Amino acid sequence: MKRSITIAMALLAALSLASCEDFLTLEPENKLSPETYFKTEAELELWTNQFYLMLDGPEEDGLHCADDHISTSLNDVQKGTRTAASASWASAWDELRTINYFFEHAAGCTDIAAREKHEGVAHFFRALFYFKKVRQYGDVPYYDHVLQDTDVAELNRPRDSRSLVMKRVMEDFDAAYRLLPDTWDVYHLTKDAAAAFKARAALYEGTYRRYHTLPENRVPDETIEGETINAEWFLNQAVDAAQKVMLNASRYPLYTENTTGLGPYREFFILQDAYAGESILSIRYNATIKVRHGLQFSLRNGRHSATRRMVNHYLMSDGSKVQDQPNFETMTYYESFQNRDPRMSQTLLAPGYVQYQASKKSVETLTQSMTGYSIIKFVSNTNFENANTSTTDWSAIRYPEVLLILAEAKAELGTLTQTDIDNTVNVIRKRVGMTAELDMEEANAHADELLSSYYPNVNSGKNKGVILEIRRERTVELFAEGQRQWDMLRWGEGAFLTPAGNGDGYEGVYFPGLGEYDMDNDGTPDILLYDTTAPESDVTVRYDVRKDITLSNGTSGHVLLYSLEDYKWDEKRDYLWPIPETQIQITNGALTQNYGY
Numbered sequence: 001m002k003r004s005i006t007i008a009m010a011l012l013a014a015l016s017l018a019s020c021e022d023f024l025t026l027e028p029e030n031k032l033s034p035e036t037y038f039k040t041e042a043e044l045e046l047w048t049n050q051f052y053l054m055l056d057g058p059e060e061d062g063l064h065c066a067d068d069h070i071s072t073s074l075n076d077v078q079k080g081t082r083t084a085a086s087a088s089w090a091s092a093w094d095e096l097r098t099i100n101y102f103f104e105h106a107a108g109c110t111d112i113a114a115r116e117k118h119e120g121v122a123h124f125f126r127a128l129f130y131f132k133k134v135r136q137y138g139d140v141p142y143y144d145h146v147l148q149d150t151d152v153a154e155l156n157r158p159r160d161s162r163s164l165v166m167k168r169v170m171e172d173f174d175a176a177y178r179l180l181p182d183t184w185d186v187y188h189l190t191k192d193a194a195a196a197f198k199a200r201a202a203l204y205e206g207t208y209r210r211y212h213t214l215p216e217n218r219v220p221d222e223t224i225e226g227e228t229i230n231a232e233w234f235l236n237q238a239v240d241a242a243q244k245v246m247l248n249a250s251r252y253p254l255y256t257e258n259t260t261g262l263g264p265y266r267e268f269f270i271l272q273d274a275y276a277g278e279s280i281l282s283i284r285y286n287a288t289i290k291v292r293h294g295l296q297f298s299l300r301n302g303r304h305s306a307t308r309r310m311v312n313h314y315l316m317s318d319g320s321k322v323q324d325q326p327n328f329e330t331m332t333y334y335e336s337f338q339n340r341d342p343r344m345s346q347t348l349l350a351p352g353y354v355q356y357q358a359s360k361k362s363v364e365t366l367t368q369s370m371t372g373y374s375i376i377k378f379v380s381n382t383n384f385e386n387a388n389t390s391t392t393d394w395s396a397i398r399y400p401e402v403l404l405i406l407a408e409a410k411a412e413l414g415t416l417t418q419t420d421i422d423n424t425v426n427v428i429r430k431r432v433g434m435t436a437e438l439d440m441e442e443a444n445a446h447a448d449e450l451l452s453s454y455y456p457n458v459n460s461g462k463n464k465g466v467i468l469e470i471r472r473e474r475t476v477e478l479f480a481e482g483q484r485q486w487d488m489l490r491w492g493e494g495a496f497l498t499p500a501g502n503g504d505g506y507e508g509v510y511f512p513g514l515g516e517y518d519m520d521n522d523g524t525p526d527i528l529l530y531d532t533t534a535p536e537s538d539v540t541v542r543y544d545v546r547k548d549i550t551l552s553n554g555t556s557g558h559v560l561l562y563s564l565e566d567y568k569w570d571e572k573r574d575y576l577w578p579i580p581e582t583q584i585q586i587t588n589g590a591l592t593q594n595y596g597y
Helices: 009-015 020-025 041-054 090-108 112-137 162-179 191-211 231-246 264-268 295-301 399-413 418-423 425-431 440-445 449-454 464-477 484-490 581-586
Strands: 222-224 227-229 279-283 394-398 506-511 515-517 527-530 542-544 557-561
Touching: 041 090, 041 112, 090 112, 112 162, 112 191, 162 191, 162 222, 162 227, 162 231, 191 231, 191 279, 191 394, 191 399, 191 484, 227 231, 231 399, 279 399, 394 399, 399 418, 399 425, 399 464, 418 425, 418 440, 425 464, 440 464, 449 464, 464 484
Parallel strands: 527 542
Antiparallel strands: 222 227, 279 394, 506 557, 515 527
């Protein structure tokens, strides 16, 4: 659910327009016009407040399924159902006009300091707007001004190159950095927020170019305004932007309190008020102003679950690899949680789990999960169990992500050092009590074979091992924060997003055979598995392996989900979304279609 921001109805009536073409061309029709508006800081702020709705919130990011996270339904990317006929385009461009309209009229405010601050906000959101468009469509038409109904040629012209658009994105983020205040509250943009989002966008673009080499989806290098725009250019932009934020590291201490006894990582994600340290930019939710979300409700009712692939990213608590355990392939649910990275039991429902402020433990019985690995990250007390009742704030970007961006970008560039690792990955591990630190030399000497199978596109260069370990850390630390699908797309590992790309489907917990199972090892059976006819048993949660649950070996093995989905990922096509057919038609073919659609 998108956030609600109160904006004066008169302003909306005068300046908000409905359709895409009208929105691009019509002018206000009543007395509230640019000549009478945009005069004071309050008016500038009222206008730019609406831009914050462009930030993805908990129900966009927290419920975003991928290879690590599934629910009761697959998305269009996982099913391969994106088509040019069903694609949407028109309404998505409304936001751009509100931004460009602001730029064309903000000069009416004579308070230069106020005007520049809000111009910084506008630059940030234009950069974000176009980054998200490029991420989906590749080349898109770039407009930095409001179009009029007489601008027929501009409304019907080809797409601009991805390189040009992303260069403009970097420039807008840089302008935002120059103009935004050094400090504001955690719910408003600052210089560091602009730099952090620039780092995210630059890392995406740099690695996308590096890992996409097929002619159909390769992004060619391009010289624009005297600069060679290529993968290295963007990776260096990511490093520079992340370093700007890290210069102010003292502002962003990672959350280490444990007042609830749940552990600092778990506690951070159920804070009612954003922690203005680790969180660089947050979205405000509050019952008093009636701005709520339904993340906790949806996690439970959509049976959102982690996959075994995700679980295997967690190291043992001593830093050793889970696949080095003697019974790795046949670890039961209970065994899989023993002696692991503390974030595992602070993210997923572990044996002995007690919901915040509850009096009794919850047991994993697969009734509220698909795989047997229920997600408890973001889950607070039972006050937020119903739809749209949650008021926990949402971090749009956290400082740990900035640290991981720096580590990944420098590893890809070949400039990463152990000092960099100590200042990034090892800082994040230390917060959760992981005593085992990442050693760059050791990682590169013995690249993790399991991770190599999960990310086969990582080349055999000198930093292969440490790149894999940084991806492990990113997967674990940022789980269910909306980045995973995009990570897999930029790394060229999109096939793993689909059930078929994972073999026979997404895997869950392991059951060695039929019978009763004591999931939390407390002496009381919790689940009964049977074949066709249930035996005598006091266990109430029962599954017939012929119809209620699918195991990889029939009557034993890992829980298997979506095994009948047979869509095969198209490496040449599926990294981008289709351009809507209607837009190609109304531009007389000036807008061309992405490959394969």
